Amino acid sequence: MDILKTLLSKSPVDRDFDMNFLAGVTNGFSGADLSKICQCAGKLALYESIENRSQLMICRRHFEEAMKLARRSVNDNEVQKYEIFASKYNDIISSNQDLVSVNNQDQNRSDDDDLYKQTKE
Secondary structure, three states: OHHHHHHOOOOOEOOOOOHHHHHHHOOOOOHHHHHHHHHHHHHHHHHHHHHHOOOOOEOHHHHHHHHHOOOOOOOHHHHHHHHHHHHHHHHHHHHHHHHHHHHHHHHOOOHHHOHHHHHHO
16 A cells, blocks of 8 residues: 555545555555556556546546556465565574674773773783
């Protein structure tokens, strides 16, 4: 839903258009897929406004027409593989961030806390 809102933020979308409808029928679509649908709907609305000499307004019918041409570029199997990969490596990333945090804390210690420095003197 957030991707759709961002993609359409500067577009003249009909106030009565239910964005939840579009979010529902595009579940599982990538950001690039959604961008293509929004661009297609915008072009359809533009052609219509030129032909009818009317104000440009993207409506549900434009999105429905754009959806007829749309396909998901990522299938459910690929999404599942990504989710497994992400869950596996998010733990590693979290661990690395914890190590970076510990290293930063170590660097903030004063020389008085350095046991090795005190023994060398």
